Amino acid sequence: MINTLPIKHSELREIPAFHDLPDEQTQSIAAVMVRRQYAPGQIIFMEGEQAGSLWFVFQGRVKIIKQSLNGRIQGLCLMNRGKCFGSCPLFDMKKNPATAQALDDVTLFVLPEESLQQLKTRDAQLVKALLHIYSQRLEHLARVSEVLGSWTVSDRINDCLLTYAKRDSDEPIVELTHEKLAALIGTVREVVTRHLSLLEKEGVVRNENGRIILLNPNALLPPCACEDHKTSA
Amino acid sequence: MINTLPIKHSELREIPAFHDLPDEQTQSIAAVMVRRQYAPGQIIFMEGEQAGSLWFVFQGRVKIIKQSLNGRIQGLCLMNRGKCFGSCPLFDMKKNPATAQALDDVTLFVLPEESLQQLKTRDAQLVKALLHIYSQRLEHLARVSEVLGSWTVSDRINDCLLTYAKRDSDEPIVELTHEKLAALIGTVREVVTRHLSLLEKEGVVRNENGRIILLNPNALLPPCACEDHKTSA
DNA sequence: CTGCCGATGTGACCTAAATCACGTCACGCA
DNA sequence: TGCGTGACGTGATTTAGGTCACATCGGCAG
Incomplete structure (x- = not known):
């Protein structure tokens, strides 16, 4: 599941969120990121856990789902190459609101919680980027709610x-x-x-x-x- | 709909989001906020508009809803005294993801978009508060999605x-x-x-x-x- | 007291979609 | 060549819940 192969900044460049960053930044971020691999069906994190890391999809697709107690499963979205997910518990959210599961063979880049916390205090730019991501997600979930409801x-x-x-x-x-x-x-x-x-x-x-x-x-x-x-x- | 009666900082204090702020801050915020009143059923803002203001419920209840093209309406949540809503288009979100409608006779405190933009650049604290609000909302919408789905x-x-x-x-x-x-x-x-x-x-x-x-x-x-x-x- | 109106109660009916229970088809592989 | 297995096709049945069409009931203005 963990692959020690370091992450090249050329790879990092392929993630939209890092397009605009200067080289030095991507270099230092690449240094603290971790590469992980998952097999189809494997759970990446579970609803209710407290994983505060940021996850980026490098290869494959990840399914974001909610499973309610009665067993029914509701898919929320599908993250493909370049997409970012996770990090919800970072800002006072108690626990992950949903589960992430690999759909194909997946390669992820993970920005661990500790590193993220550090970057957050140092880099106001990152906070703004997070707000952007959150906005998109709010928009998407609002849409899901409409779709499911009507x-x-x-x-x-x-x-x-x-x-x-x-x-x-x-x-x-x-x-x-x-x-x-x-x-x-x-x-x-x-x-x-x-x-x-x-x-x-x-x-x-x-x-x-x-x-x-x-x-x-x-x-x-x-x-x-x-x-x-x-x-x- | 607009009530020129100024907002006392004692009133502002009753909003949870402003509990921890020092007096001088609430004073200056109170100065730029606007008081508005709505009758039951009145629309506060519509899905698709670009209102980037922050809205706080001082009295009454506000219904957040989505209406899809086929006419069906799906309620998302009910905001009561002290709750905060709106501001979604502030961070690169194109348009409001939902509609806000007064349920009772409602009094709102509005932090207009311009003032919010100013405060945002000056006050890192505010950005953190926004992230917090967004987190809660994400959590809530994720829950709505589960509930609707299963x-x-x-x-x-x-x-x-x-x-x-x-x-x-x-x-x-x-x-x-x-x-x-x-x-x-x-x-x-x-x-x-x-x-x-x-x-x-x-x-x-x-x-x-x-x-x-x-x-x-x-x-x-x-x-x-x-x-x-x-x-x- | 009377009439009106918004909020409720309740039955009959109908449709979307979940569930169950199969059968078929393609494809790898021993 | 046959067989297992995962993906697809399709009917029959059941059910939640939306739709329609009314009856009722409580408050309140005149």
Whole structure:
């Protein structure tokens, strides 16, 4: 899980949060960061723990989830390359509000709590960066709340497809199994499969094993007052 | 809506966020704050606007809600005396993630965006306070996401009762109509009424006109793995 | 006292979506 | 070549909870 290979500042440069920092800064930060590897499904930290470190995704994808006592799991978001998560308990928050779990084989850069505390007192710039990250997260969670509260499962699947599509080639591709999509959305595999079959019949997507190709992403656009009573799904 | 009556620092002292500040600070802050009044139902700011001010509730209650395009409304939380909200667009957030609406007759203290910007650069203490507020909000929204995703409506009603009960007298009282409770939870009045009737039959609450008295708050405690298949509700 | 109105109670009904229970299909591998 | 295994497809059934349509009830202005 811990990989002693040091972190090159060229690698650090690939994280958006460090784009604008001067070389000397990235050098010193790279020196205190730790590289970690996780296998698919492995838990990175648990809801309720007190990990105050900052985590950056270098490779792979990390799933942020909440599991309630009755066993149901609700995915909050998916962090891919360059994204940052964690650090919530750093500012008087008692405990982690959610769980982080590796989705693929994952390589993370970790800024340990102690180092972060040090940097925080020395560097006002960092605090501002944190506020920015928090803002984004607030925005995202507010959106999740709206989506969970008032969208149908079908709309949530569409939204999820658009959100997590890789747009490398000319046709966007979602590299998730139905099972994992279901977990992210907070539903079950059958419902995802059924809805995707519908979409395939309509020619909007093509299902392959372990991934979904979006043939007509525009047809997945968010629900709108104009299309009141939907015939399909 | 705007009330020119100046804000006394004795009043400002009643806001938890200003408890620890030295007198001179509260004086100068009180000088730049604005008092505003709102009638029940009045919108304070809308989702999508760019209000970067900080709002403090001095009297009454403010409902934070999200309305999605299909017309459904999802309540996020209820801010009462002393609570702080707003200010999201201050740190690079494009727009307000939610709407604020007065529930009762409300008196607010507003710290306008310009003043806040000034204070922000001068006072590192304030930035730390903001981080704290953001942390709490993140925590809360993460909880909302879990609740929306995996609790039943009945559990959400129970939770809401416990969360918003006034504990002045020996018996906690919730001063909300079924209608308003429903809006907060993101359901409809009938469902709330039905569930409350059940609870009343079980002797857990007593329904009066416009308020609910909790006779046995412990019976409302959150859902738990141990009580797997619930008979009631 | 009467009429109005907002807050409640309650039954009948309907739909989304979870659950259960299978069957199929592709693919690696001994 | 057969077999195991993980991913996908699909019907039947069940259920929470939203929708509709009313009846009731308590307070209060005139």
